[in-house]
Amino acid sequence: MVGRIFRRIYTFLIFLFLYAPIIVLIVFSFNSSKSRGVWSGFTFKWYVELFKDVEVLKALYYTLLIAVLSSIISTIIGTFAAIGIYGMPGISKKIILNLNYLPVLNPDIVTAVSLMTLFRFLRIEFGFITMLLSHITFSIPYVILSILPKLKQMNKHLAEAAMDLGATPFYALRKVVIPEIMPGIVTGALLAFTLSVDDFVISFFNKGAGVTNLSITIFSMARRGINPVINALSTLMFAGLLVLLLIINSRSSKSISERGDII
Known part of the structure; x- marks a missing residue:
């Protein structure tokens, strides 16, 4: 009994440590004052100001556009790369996997300067x-690492059985392999999207005139003080991501239950 209570308290403290900064950010996005340490009253002013701030909206536009495009392209490339790596023989597979680990372990500053x-x-x-190219480049290894575990869990004879029954290799890939590894593909896509939105170093070294993202914009604001509209924007982004995760989890649970009913 005591051990169970201790585990619950320990778990609560861990999640409190992880989410306390986000909770504070959300609370102060409704603060009427620009101060980030003094509560002066409830207001929606910063949410209204957010949609009037051209600089922040432009940065948000490029951030989301690059994140969506890079996550889609890197997921497509990473999916086919993971399937190809999975089908390789022993030593070749190990070499390619080690090469895939390098960009993940490599410091961002090295990747950024190399791409530049x-x-x-x-x-x-x-x-x-x-x-865009730099975001695609650093996202692909993460997508591959997200999909490979699902390929290992899959029965490797499924595609062969489908082709024995008359399916073409592409049809077997589309109707048998892809549905089996779809959770890994979704995870890789979400990870690529999050990494792209979050990236600063690689974006900073490979941006051009007139093109920026939120991390660079917020960094430039830090010298003169962070605009409170960033709190409002961060709150909306967090809420949007939370809704997206809930939708994906509910659809995944529904898909699993439907498969269970069929079986």
Whole structure:
């Protein structure tokens, strides 16, 4: 009994430590004062000001556009790469997996400078394209690592059985393999999206004139004080992500229950 109470208190403290900063941010997004340490009254002023702030809205636009495009492209590339890696023989598979681990373990500053040097060498003009390409590059390894465990859990003979029954390789991939690893694909896509929205170092070194994202905009604000509209924007983004996760989890649970009913 005492051990159970201790575990619950310990778990509560862990989650409190993790979510206390977010709770404070949400609370102070409704603070009428610009101060981040003194509560002066409840207001929706900063939410109204958010939609009038051209600089923040422009940064949000590029942030979401690059995040969506990079997550879609990196998920497609990462899915086919993971399937290819899974089908490789022993030593080749180990070599490729180790090469895939390098960008994950590599410090962001090294990746950022390397990409910047490559773009300069190829004479690619810095701007939207370079930022998008850099986000795709650092997201692909994470997508691969998200999908590989699902491939290992899958019965490797499913695709062969489908082709024995007359399915083409592409049809077997689309109707058998992809549905089996879909949770890993969704996880990889969400991870790629979150990494893109969150990235600062790689974006900072590979951005161009007129193209920025939220992390760079907030960093530039830090010198003169963070605008409270950032609290409002962060609250809306957190709420949107929470709703998205709830929808995905409910659909996944529904899909699992439907499969159970069929079986």
